[in-house]
Each structure stands twice: as structure tokens, then as C-alpha cells.
Amino acid sequence: MTDMTRKPAAARGAATSLLVLFLFATCASFMALKNKTDTIARRKVPGASIIYIPSGKFLKYATFGYSALAADLIYLWAIQYFSTPTIDDRFSHLDHIFAIISDLDPTYLDPYETGALIAQAEGHDTALAFKILDNGFAKNPTQWLLPFDAGHIAMMNLKDFDLAKKYFEKCMDLPGAPEFTRRLYANALYRKGDLETSWQTWLEIYNTASDERTKKIASNHLYQVKTAVDTGRLKEAAGRFRERFGRWPSELADLVRTGLVQALPKDLDGQDYVYDPKTGEVKAATIPWRR
Amino acid sequence: MKIGAIAGITFKEAKRDRILYLLFFFAAVAILASRVLAILTVGDRVKIIKDVGLASISIFGVLMAVLIGTSLVYKEIDKKTIFTLLAKPLHRAEFILGKFFGLVLTLLVMTAGMSLIFLAIVYLHTFRIEWTMLVAVAYIFLELVLITAVAILFSSFSTPILSSIFSLAFYLIGHLSWGLELLIKKMQAGAGRTAAQFLYTFLPDLENFNFKTEVVHNLPIPAGIFVYSFFYGIFYTAFILGLAILVFRRRDFI
Amino acid sequence: MADAIKIENLKKSFRLGFIPKTREILKGISFSVKEGEIFGYLGPNGAGKTTTIKCLLGLIFPDAGTIEIFGQPHLSTRARQALGFLPENPYFYDYLTASEFLAFYADLFGLPRDEKEKRIARLLKLVGLERAASLRLRKFSRGMLQRVGLAQALINDPKLVILDEPLGGMDPLGRKEIRDIIVRFREEGKTVFFTSHILQDIEMICDHVAIIVGGRVVKQGALQDLVSEKVLFTEMTVSGVPPEAFRGLGQSLSTQGDRVFLKILEQGRVDDVLALVRERKGQVVSLSPRTETLEDIFVETVTGT
Numbered sequence: 001m002t003d004m005t006r007k008p009a010a011a012r013g014a015a016t017s018l019l020v021l022f023l024f025a026t027c028a029s030f031m032a033l034k035n036k037t038d039t040i041a042r043r044k045v046p047g048a049s050i051i052y053i054p055s056g057k058f059l060k061y062a063t064f065g066y067s068a069l070a071a072d073l074i075y076l077w078a079i080q081y082f083s084t085p086t087i088d089d090r091f092s093h094l095d096h097i098f099a100i101i102s103d104l105d106p107t108y109l110d111p112y113e114t115g116a117l118i119a120q121a122e123g124h125d126t127a128l129a130f131k132i133l134d135n136g137f138a139k140n141p142t143q144w145l146l147p148f149d150a151g152h153i154a155m156m157n158l159k160d161f162d163l164a165k166k167y168f169e170k171c172m173d174l175p176g177a178p179e180f181t182r183r184l185y186a187n188a189l190y191r192k193g194d195l196e197t198s199w200q201t202w203l204e205i206y207n208t209a210s211d212e213r214t215k216k217i218a219s220n221h222l223y224q225v226k227t228a229v230d231t232g233r234l235k236e237a238a239g240r241f242r243e244r245f246g247r248w249p250s251e252l253a254d255l256v257r258t259g260l261v262q263a264l265p266k267d268l269d270g271q272d273y274v275y276d277p278k279t280g281e282v283k284a285a286t287i288p289w290r291r
Numbered sequence: 292m293k294i295g296a297i298a299g300i301t302f303k304e305a306k307r308d309r310i311l312y313l314l315f316f317f318a319a320v321a322i323l324a325s326r327v328l329a330i331l332t333v334g335d336r337v338k339i340i341k342d343v344g345l346a347s348i349s350i351f352g353v354l355m356a357v358l359i360g361t362s363l364v365y366k367e368i369d370k371k372t373i374f375t376l377l378a379k380p381l382h383r384a385e386f387i388l389g390k391f392f393g394l395v396l397t398l399l400v401m402t403a404g405m406s407l408i409f410l411a412i413v414y415l416h417t418f419r420i421e422w423t424m425l426v427a428v429a430y431i432f433l434e435l436v437l438i439t440a441v442a443i444l445f446s447s448f449s450t451p452i453l454s455s456i457f458s459l460a461f462y463l464i465g466h467l468s469w470g471l472e473l474l475i476k477k478m479q480a481g482a483g484r485t486a487a488q489f490l491y492t493f494l495p496d497l498e499n500f501n502f503k504t505e506v507v508h509n510l511p512i513p514a515g516i517f518v519y520s521f522f523y524g525i526f527y528t529a530f531i532l533g534l535a536i537l538v539f540r541r542r543d544f545i
Numbered sequence: 546m547a548d549a550i551k552i553e554n555l556k557k558s559f560r561l562g563f564i565p566k567t568r569e570i571l572k573g574i575s576f577s578v579k580e581g582e583i584f585g586y587l588g589p590n591g592a593g594k595t596t597t598i599k600c601l602l603g604l605i606f607p608d609a610g611t612i613e614i615f616g617q618p619h620l621s622t623r624a625r626q627a628l629g630f631l632p633e634n635p636y637f638y639d640y641l642t643a644s645e646f647l648a649f650y651a652d653l654f655g656l657p658r659d660e661k662e663k664r665i666a667r668l669l670k671l672v673g674l675e676r677a678a679s680l681r682l683r684k685f686s687r688g689m690l691q692r693v694g695l696a697q698a699l700i701n702d703p704k705l706v707i708l709d710e711p712l713g714g715m716d717p718l719g720r721k722e723i724r725d726i727i728v729r730f731r732e733e734g735k736t737v738f739f740t741s742h743i744l745q746d747i748e749m750i751c752d753h754v755a756i757i758v759g760g761r762v763v764k765q766g767a768l769q770d771l772v773s774e775k776v777l778f779t780e781m782t783v784s785g786v787p788p789e790a791f792r793g794l795g796q797s798l799s800t801q802g803d804r805v806f807l808k809i810l811e812q813g814r815v816d817d818v819l820a821l822v823r824e825r826k827g828q829v830v831s832l833s834p835r836t837e838t839l840e841d842i843f844v845e846t847v848t849g850t
Contacts, residue, residue: 012620016540023533030526031492033519037499038472040516058331296652300638307640374632375697378602379653380625544604545559 060103071105078111082118091123098132102139112136112146120153129153137170144177151184161192183217190225195232199225220288223268227284230265231273234282237261248280293381294389301363301393310358311401318351318405322412337416341507344409345427349503352402352435353462356394360442361454363390368544377544384536387443391532394439402432427506433524434500438462440531447539465497499523547616549705549736550578550601555610557596570596572760574610578738578753580704583731585747585768586740588757589847594740595633597757598709602630614705626654629698633709633740635690639683643674643693646682647700654701668696673722688719695726706730708739712746724750748772748839756846764846771842776834779809781818785827794818804830 063070078097082090098115101108116129130150137146151167154160168185171177182205189198202225206218234252237260241249244258252275255261266272271285305311325343329336364387367373376386406428413421441461445454471491478484499520505512555574558567570593578584588594599605601612603620614624637646644665651661669675672692677685685693691711698706711727712720720743728750730737741747747754748768755765764771783791784804791807794814798806809815815832822829 016537019533019537019540023530023537026526026530026533027493030523030530033523033526034492034496034499037496037516037519037523040513040519042505042513042516293653293655296649299652300641300649304638304640370636371632371634372636372638374599374602374604375630375635375637375650375694376653377604378625378628378630379650379701380622381653541606543559543606544599 057103059100063104067104068108071101071108071111074104075101075108075111075114079114082122091119091125094119094123094125095128095131099135102132102135106139109136109140109143109145113149116149116153120157126153126158142174144171144174144181147171148177148181151188155184155188155191161188164188165192165194179214183221186221190221190228195225195229199229219268220291223284223286223291224288226265226268227273227288230267231282231284233265234261234273234275235280238280238282242280248277249275250277251275252282293385294392297376297386297389298392298396301390302396305359305363305394305397306400308359311355311397314351314355314358315401315404318347319408321347321351322405322409326412326416337413338507340416341413341421341424342503344412345424345431345503345507348402348405348409348428349431349434351405352398352431353438353459355401356398356435356438357442357455357458357462359397360394360439361446361458362451363394364443364446364539365449365451365454373544383539383542387447387532387535387539391440391443394443395436398435398439399432402428402435423506423509426512427502430500430502430520430524433521434497437495437497437524437528437531440528440535444531444535444538447535448542461495462497465495468494468496468498495527496523547580548577548613549580549582549615550576550584550738551611551613551616552576552597552601553611555597555600555612556608557593557600557605558608570760571600571607571610574757574760574762576755576762576765578736580615580736581731581734582752583727583737583750584739585751585754586738586757587742587744587747587754587843588740592757593760594757595709598630598707598740601707602628626701627703628705628707629701629703630707631691631694631698631709631711633713635694637682637690637694637697640681642679642681643669643685643696644678646693647696650697650700656701664700664702668699671699672696672726688715691715691719691723695723703735705736705738708737710741711739712741712743720746744839744843754839756843758847764842768839772839773837776812776836777841779812779815779832779834781807781809781815781832782830783807783818783822783827784830786822786825790821790825791818794821 059070060067074097078101081087081097082094084090094115098111101111101115112132112135115132119125119132120129130153133146133150133153137143137150140146147167147170151164151171154164154167165185165188168181168188172181172185182201186198186201186205189195189201199222202218202221206215206222209215209218234255237255238249240260241255241258249255249258252264252273256264264272267284267286269286269291273282274285275282322344325340325347328343329339367376373386377383406425409428410420410424413419413424438458438461442454442458445457449457468491471487471494475484475487475491478487499516502512504510553575555571556569557571558569560567574593574597586594586597596605600607601614601619603625612619615627617624638649641649647665647668648661651665656664665678666675669678672695674689674692674696677689677693682690682693691714695708695711698708708727711723715723724746727737727739751768753765753767754771755762757763782804784802786805788800788805791805794809794817798808800806807818809818819829
């Protein structure tokens with residue numbers, strides 16, 4: 001009897017061992033197959049998911065109160081999408097995509113910045129960059145960074161100083177704006193040619209400067225503006241002299257003598273301006289930054 | 292054969308479960324609604340319909356497999372119908388396999404139904420029966436078979452809610468395998484990386500069954516992957532079923 | 546004749562709870578059931594009756610001990626082919642009809658088609674359900690479910706029939722029917738092993754009993770050996786005589802109208818009471834000597850342990 005009862009236990013043990021062996025065999029098999037499938041390359045279509053972006057209005061309603069989350073996800077996806085160089089026409093939907101993100105979460109600032117950056121730096125579409133930043137600022141009128149970015153683009157890339165001035169003016173008094181924004185504004189005015197307002201602004205900056213460095217910077221700029229004003233006047237007078245007398249004045253004092261200029265202006269440091277009688281060029285004796 | 296008998300009544304029982312028809316209904320609605328969705332897109336419309344259709348079959352198929360599979364074995368144990376069954380000269384392995392095949396048969400019927408609706412909707416748009424879609428569906432079905440095995444494994448020792456969570460976790464892990472691959476690429480060689488590589492090869496990679504993108508965009512699929520993916524699915528399913536049998540064999544039914 | 550069931554030193558403990566605490570349920574059960582007899586397995590709730598049966602059927606794996614069915618190891622296919630089982634409070638696939646249900650179990654035994662149909666018809670007739678063959682199990686009453694369960698237990702024409710509380714929750718008529726069926730099994734040469742709380746039924750039909758208390762078999766043997774013929778006391782119902790007359794002869798247990806219910810402990814006193822009743826011109830309504838019943842043994846055993 002004991003033999004009969006021992007056999008099933010042994011048989012059970014054998015069956016368990018067989019089962020465990022089976023498990024190892026199948027496991028080894030599928031792991032080997034996994035390695036095989038990894039080696040087979042499969043074509044992926046980059047940017048295929050673009051077609052799933054529906055209109056922003058619809059999306060706002062469809063996201064049931066999770067619109068901010070949806071904005072985040074779409075933004076994350078957009079970053080990946082626009083970083084994929086193999087998608088040739090990816091910029092054609094830039095406007096649409098960032099408009100959607102703005103619709104979903106108007107106060108999310110990063111997408112405005114990034115969108116404008118992508119538009120300008122990679123898409124070479126500065127109008128679109130401005131559009132994105134303007135849209136962002138319209139929805140977030142207290143955010144200095146957006147017009148700041150726009151001013152930066154205007155100044156550095158477009159060299160449109162009037163536009164730059166307008167943008168810097170918008171943000172220089174907003175909370176949080178860096179103090180040098182005003183200086184950028186003043187400089188934009190100078191570059192645009194509005195010397196009067198530029199001088200006023202630089203004077204204001206000089207007077208309200210809180211440290212020596214700022215004072216120095218303002219002083220240099222004031223020097224520069226005064227130089228521009230003075231040399232402009234002198235050159236213009238020299239030009240009139242030439243018209244009248246058919247030659248450049250031999251020295252600046254001639255202008256005073258002929259009554260074309262009341263008195264010879266001196267630069268901000270009290271130095272005389274340097275005059276070249278051969279070309280009629282008037283310039284300052286010192287370079288502003290070397291003062 | 293005994294497995295066949297159990298598969299038969301499992302099929303009978305599963306097709307009475309209302310969840311099945313609810314999910315089928317939602318799948319049908321989703322496929323039909325893809326037409327509406329298509330109007331809102333910025334790009335190609337038919338591609339959205341195909342993608343939504345295949346995604347619906349996949350997602351609702353997984354839900355069917357998990358929701359029904361996790362209660363299959365549990366219900367028998369809970370309602371004690373299993374007592375009379377296991378007192379018969381029936382191997383516990385035959386019981387598990389019977390349940391598995393019964394549910395697979397049910398899913399086959401459901402998948403076929405959903406595919407029919409899907410092909411019909413695509414036909415309305417392209418006026419062609421796009422048979423290539425069925426390639427993607429076939430491998431979606433293989434994925435469902437594997438998920439069914441997982442659901443039954445968990446169902447044999449855990450409550451339906453926990454089993455569902457574990458099964459869905461398996462599904463998620465299976466689709467995030469590429470994440471682990473990326474991580475491994477950034478790791479420095481050493482014990483950690485070897486362990487991670489082992490884990491990566493062992494954990495399921497359900498993307499092996501995903502041909503949706505290729506089929507929708509009419510991309511060429513290398514012939515090798517059909518065979519390798521198929522056997523990957525077969526062996527992994529066999530492994531999971533083996534585990535389920537191992538767990539179930541020596542279990543006491545208090 | 547071989548033993549239908551032979552259990553030796555069966556032990557089983559369970560580890561239950563989140564912090565596993567071991568509870569020993571079966572502490573060394575030993576008993577045997579001869580072929581062709583009806584065997585009753587009794588015990589209070591929680592004693593281990595159902596655990597024993599589940600070990601027998603391979604639903605639970607014992608920690609120690611041996612179980613043999615007709616001389617075969619209990620998990621072998623030959624042993625399983627020879628037995629049929631009806632669990633307590635059976636629950637079946639309620640969407641199947643009675644015929645479909647039995648057909649499924651027949652398939653598990655691999656019965657050929659024509660044999661299957663004949664046997665199903667015969668079994669349904671045996672348990673009195675031939676008219677409910679096409680009714681879904683969901684619509685069955687408790688008693689009907691019990692009976693279809695019994696039919697399922699017999700689908701393979703087993704030599705050994707194991708029943709867990711087969712008479713529970715049934716009305717007296719139903720109990721009588723089941724009892725009759727069990728007795729018929731014995732006449733057919735089958736062995737029946739069953740548990741029950743209803744001791745009167747066990748007393749009526751069992752050949753052998755075993756009493757299990759706290760995981761151990763504390764008493765076992767032939768029923769007639771356990772229950773003696775000794776008269777414990779005599780119960781008499783008398784009318785027409787006031788209770789005071791019986792003082793000293795017996796205990797008056799209750800009075801109803803002019804009837805007095807007496808319990809007479811000494812055998813000799815019975816004749817005295819009868820003489821008194823005749824003298825007073827009363828009437829003996831009933832007289833029954835109470836011998837030791839199984840219930841007495843049971844209560845004595847359980848409370849004594």
C-alpha cells in the first residue's frame with residue numbers, strides 16, 4: 001500500500017518538474033524571438049500624427065475641463081514634432097498648432113516663446129513670430145517677456161528700430177521687467193533717429209540710476225546722443241557752407257564766423273569735435289565706450 | 292475532448308455576459324463616429340477613419356479580454372461551481388485550458404464582428420474593401436489572445452478588480468517597452484545594464500503585434516517580422532498559460 | 546471486499562489571514578468505509594467534515610496521511626472515475642437546462658452520444674425531474690437543484706457516492722425521497738458516504754457512522770453497536786387524572802387541559818402508573834419507551850470532548 005501512495009507523490013513531482021521545464025523553454029523561446037524582432041527595422045512615418053489635430057474651438061469643448069492638460073500634451077508633442085528634421089513641411093501648421101495651444105490654455109507662456117522662436121529661427125517667418133507673441137501679449141497683458149522677445153526679434157533680426165521701440169515701450173514699465181529694458185528702448189529710439197526722445201529718456205535713466213555702472217552707461221549714451229545731435233547740426237551747417245561758398249569750411253570756426261552756427265557745441269566732456277576739411281566729416285574726439 | 296467540453300460551456304457563458312455587448316456597441320459607435328472626427332482634421336480624412344477603427348478594435352478588444360477573463364475563473368471559485376467540476380477525473384490544467392480556449396473563441400467572434408463594421412465604414416469612404424486592414428486586425432487578435440491568457444492567470448488567484456488592474460498594467464508595460472530600450476541606451480555598461488537588458492527582453496513587447504501604422508500608411512512590412520511576431524505571441528501565451536497551470540495545480544479550495 | 550474509502554492519519558493545517566496564523570483543522574483522521582454500505586459522517590460545525598471530503602476529492606491537498614479509494618491512490622484517474630460527488634449548497638451554471646447540464650458532465654467522462662442520452666433520461670427519471678429536463682437551472686427550486694445535483698453525481702454510474710449535507714434545507718417529503726434514493730443506491734451495490742446534521746435521517750439509513758469533533762474522529766462503529774437498546778426513560782401522556790396523583794412515581798413535565806405529560810425514569814414505576822390510571826378511571830393517551838438515540842450519543846460525545 002505504501003508503494004501505491006508514494007507513486008502519485010513522485011508522479012506529481014515529475015509533472016511539476018516537467019511544467020517548470022516547459023516554462024523555461026517557452027520563456028527562452030520568446031526572449032530569443034524578441035531579440036530577433038528587435039533587429040528587424042520597421043519604417044516609421046514621422047509626423048503622421050499631425051492629421052489628428054482638430055480645430056481649437058472643438059478641442060476646447062471636447063476636453064471636458066482638462067484643457068490645460070491637453071495644452072501641455074499638445075505642446076510636448078509639438079516640441080517633438082518640430083524637432084524632427086525629416087518632416088519637410090512641418091512649419092506649414094505651426095500657426096494652427098500654437099493657436100490651438102493658446103486657445104486651450106491662454107496663460108501658458110512657454111508655448112508663445114517657443115513658438116515664436118521656432119517660427120523665427122527655423123521657419124524664417126518673423127511675421128508669424130510676431131503674430132504668436134502679439135496673441136500671447138493680448139491674452140496676458142502683464143507679461144513683460146512677450147513684447148520683450150518681440151522687441152528683441154525686431155531689433156536683432158529685422159533691424160526695424162521703430163517696431164523695436166514700440167515693443168520695448170510696451171513692456172518697460174510692466175511688473176518684473178528688467179531695468180535695462182528702458183535702456184533698450186532708449187537705444188532703439190536712438191537707432192531709429194528720434195534723438196530728442198532718446199536724449200530725454202537717457203537723461204531720465206542717468207538721473208534715476210541706482211548704481212555707478214548704470215550711470216556710466218547712461219552717461220556714455222548721452223554722450224553718443226549729444227554727439228549725434230551736434231555732429232548732425234554741424235554737418236548740416238557745413239553742407240550749407242559748401243553750397244554757399246563752393247567748398248568745405250577749412251575749420252569749424254568758419255561756421256561761426258559766417259553765422260551759420262551760433263556757437264560751436266562741445267561734446268558732453270567739453271571737448272571739441274574733430275573736423276576733417278577734406279570730407280566735411282564731423283565726429284567726436286572720443287569713442288563713447290572708451291570714456 | 293474534455294478541454295473542448297469546458298471551452299464549449301465557457302463560450303456559452305461568456306456570450307451571455309452583457310459587458311461583451313456593451314463594449315461591442317461602444318466599439319461600433321466609435322468606428323461610426325470616426326466619420327465625424329474626420330471632418331475636424333487638418334489632413335487626410337480616410338487615414339483618421341482607419342486609425343480610429345483599428346484603435347477601437349484594439350482597445351475594446353483588450354477591455355473585453357480583461358473584463359471577462361478576470362471574472363471567468365474567479366466566478367467559478369466564488370460560486371463553487373468548480374467543486375463538482377474538479378471532483379471529476381479532470382486535470383486542473385484541462386480546466387484552465389478549456390477556459391482559455393472558450394474565451395478566445397468568444398473574442399474571435401467579437402473581433403470578426405467589429406472588423407466587419409470597420410471594413411464597411413472604410414468601404415463607404417474609399418469604395419474598396421481594404422483587405423490589408425485585416426493584417427493589422429489579425430495581429431491585434433494575437434495580442435488579445437495573449438492578454439486573455441494573462442487575465443486568466445490573474446483570475447486564478449485574485450479578485451476580479453485586482454486582476455483587471457494587473458492585466459491592464461501588463462498591457463501598458465507591453466506598450467512602453469521602447470521606453471526601457473531608450474533608458475538602456477543611456478546606461479553605462481555594468482551589472483545594472485545587464486539586469487535591465489534581461490528585464491527588457493523578458494517583459495512583453497506588445498508593439499510586435501502593432502502593424503496599424505504600417506497598414507494605414509501602406510508601408511512595406513518586412514516579411515520576417517510576421518513570422519517572428521507570430522511565434523513570439525504563441526510562445527509568450529504558452530508561457531503565461533504554463534504559469535497559470537502551475538499556480539492552479541496545487542491550490543487548495545477552502 | 547475492499548474498503549471503498551480508507552483514510553489514515555489525515556492531517557491538514559491552513560494558514561489564514563494577512564499575518565499568516567496556522568490553524569490545524571484535521572489532526573489525524575482515520576476511518577474506513579466498507580464497500581456497499583451507507584456511512585454517516587457527523588460532527589459539529591467547524592469540526593472538519595467538509596475539509597475531510599475536500600481532501601478525499603482532491604480539492605485540498607493534505608499535509609500528511611494517506612487516502613485510498615477502492616485500494617487506489619485517491620487522486621488517480623481510476624479512483625476519480627469510480628466516484629460521484631454532490632457538494633453542500635450546490636450552485637450550477639444557471640443558464641443551462643437540466644439536460645444540457647448533465648450532458649456537459651457526461652462529456653467530461655467521455656461518454657458516447659447514445660449512451661449519454663440514455664443515461665441522462667434515466668437519471669432524470671431517478672431523481673424525479675423528467676418533466677423539468679428543458680427547464681433552465683435558474684428556475685429550479687432548492688429541492689430541484691439538490692436533485693439535479695444528485696443526478697450529476699451519478700452521471701458516470703459511480704461505485705462510491707459522496708454527498709455533503711444532501712438533506713439540508715429540504716422539506717420532509719424531499720428528505721424522504723432522497724433517503725429512499727440513497728437506500729436504493731445501496732441495493733444497487735453502491736457505497737454511500739455522506740455528512741448530515743439531521744441525525745434522525747442518519748439513524749434511519751446508515752450502517753456505520755463516525756463522529757468527528759475538533760479535527761479528530763472520536764467515535765466510530767456500526768450504528769447498532771453505538772446505540773444501545775437500553776431504555777432511558779418512558780414518556781406517557783395521561784388524561785383524566787390530576788398531576789398531583791403521580792407525585793413520587795414520575796416527573797410531570799407539562800399539563801394541557803386535563804392531559805398530563807409524564808416522564809418515568811424507573812422501569813418498575815411504569816406498571817405502578819398504569820395501575821393508578823386504571824384505578825382513577827383515567828386514560829392512557831400514549832406510552833413510548835425512549836431508547837438511546839444517536840442524538841443522545843452525539844450530544845454526549847461532543848460535550849464530553
